[in-house]
Amino acid sequence: MHLALFIIFGGLCVAGALNLLLQRHPINSALSLIVVMSSLAVLYLLLGAEFLAAAQVIVYSGAIMVLFTFVIMLLNAGTEERTHGSKMAYVAGVPGAAILVSLLTFVFLSHRGDFASVRVGDYLATTGDLSRVLFRDLLLPFEVTSILIIIAILGAVALARKEH
Amino acid sequence: MVPIAYYLVLSAILFSIGVAAFLIKRNIITVFMSIELMLNAVNLTFVAFTRHWSQVTGHLQVSGQIFVFFVMVVAAAEAAVGLAIIIAVFRARNTLNVDQIDLMKL
Numbered sequence: 001m002h003l004a005l006f007i008i009f010g011g012l013c014v015a016g017a018l019n020l021l022l023q024r025h026p027i028n029s030a031l032s033l034i035v036v037m038s039s040l041a042v043l044y045l046l047l048g049a050e051f052l053a054a055a056q057v058i059v060y061s062g063a064i065m066v067l068f069t070f071v072i073m074l075l076n077a078g079t080e081e082r083t084h085g086s087k088m089a090y091v092a093g094v095p096g097a098a099i100l101v102s103l104l105t106f107v108f109l110s111h112r113g114d115f116a117s118v119r120v121g122d123y124l125a126t127t128g129d130l131s132r133v134l135f136r137d138l139l140l141p142f143e144v145t146s147i148l149i150i151i152a153i154l155g156a157v158a159l160a161r162k163e164h
Numbered sequence: 165m166v167p168i169a170y171y172l173v174l175s176a177i178l179f180s181i182g183v184a185a186f187l188i189k190r191n192i193i194t195v196f197m198s199i200e201l202m203l204n205a206v207n208l209t210f211v212a213f214t215r216h217w218s219q220v221t222g223h224l225q226v227s228g229q230i231f232v233f234f235v236m237v238v239a240a241a242e243a244a245v246g247l248a249i250i251i252a253v254f255r256a257r258n259t260l261n262v263d264q265i266d267l268m269k270l
Contacts, residue, residue: 006166010174017181017201026193033197036178040204047171047215049229052207052236059236064200064243071247072193075254080191080261093187097180104176108169115168116219123218125226133226134233145237152241159248162255 002120005046012039024079030068037061046120051127171212178205192253192260196246203239207232 016035023029041056108115134142182205185198214228250260257265 002166006170010170013174014177014181017178017185020194020197020201021181021185021188026191026197029189029194029197033201036201037204040208043171043174043208044211046166047211048218049211049214049232052211052229052232055233055236056207059240060200060204064240067243067247068193068197071250075193075251075260077191077193077260080189080194089187093184096187097184100183101177101180104180105173108172108176112167112169115172116216117165117167118171118215119165123215123224125214125224125229129224130226130229130233133230138230141234145234149237149241152245156244156248159245160251 002046002118005042009039009042009046012036013043026072026077026080027069030065030072033068034061034065037065047118048120048122048124050124051130168212168216172209175205175208175212178202178208190261190263192250192262192265195262196243196250200239200243203235207235210235 013036016032016039019032020029020036023032037056037060041053041061044050044053044056179202182198182202185201186195189195189198210228210232214225217228218225253265254260259265
């Protein structure tokens with residue numbers, strides 16, 4: 001059951017990421033990225049991180065991707081054209097990424113015995129467990145992030161404003 | 165029962181696709197989206213290792229998940245500022261192609 005869910009949603013993740021890579025229009029890439037992020041939320045749930053699964057759906061596939069699609073529509077972005085730089089990137093980028101993935105896969109699978117196995121339902125981190133650490137031990141960093149968010153909002157408004 | 169290593173391999177695949185998309189894509193918005201994909205892959209690694217650490221120590225560990233929470237917060241701020249910069253660049257240069265935005269190139 002768990003393995004089936006992992007294969008289905010892991011496959012959806014990889015398929016969505018490959019679609020992001022292969023599509024030429026940015027809106028198609030954005031929609032496939034939403035698929036990747038929503039499937040990742042299910043994988044978080046399988047790993048017992050229920051708060052992060054909800055936050056993933058709300059923050060990533062909700063807020064951030066809505067921002068992306070808004071900007072794509074606002075700027076009326078068209079299909080990207082092939083240039084000399086993209087050919088160079090194909091020559092360097094695809095083998096580099098292939099080497100990276102095969103290296104990491106080899107390392108992880110050769111140490112497979114050292115890692116634990118996941119069973120659904122064990123070690124479920126509830127929102128209460130998370131907030132107990134977040135609001136007791138990490139209260140100062142949590143409050144500092146609110147300042148960061150305010151500065152980011154002000155910066156975004158200042159950057160995107162029309163100049164006179 | 166799924167070994168943690170499978171989750172790590174999945175996240176390695178997602179990260180590498182993100183790297184490839186970052187290098188290949190010529191649209192600045194898509195390049196930015198591939199950065200988000202890489203961040204997501206790293207988040208999956210954090211959650212998987214949190215689970216591994218819980219199993220090793222025998223009781224629930226949440227520090228890795230809190231790390232992911234902070235990554236999400238910073239990613240949201242970064243997306244807002246980055247897209248504002250993209251809008252400003254588009255206003256100034258009237259293009260989204262990264263090959264044509266090369267003023268700082270030697």
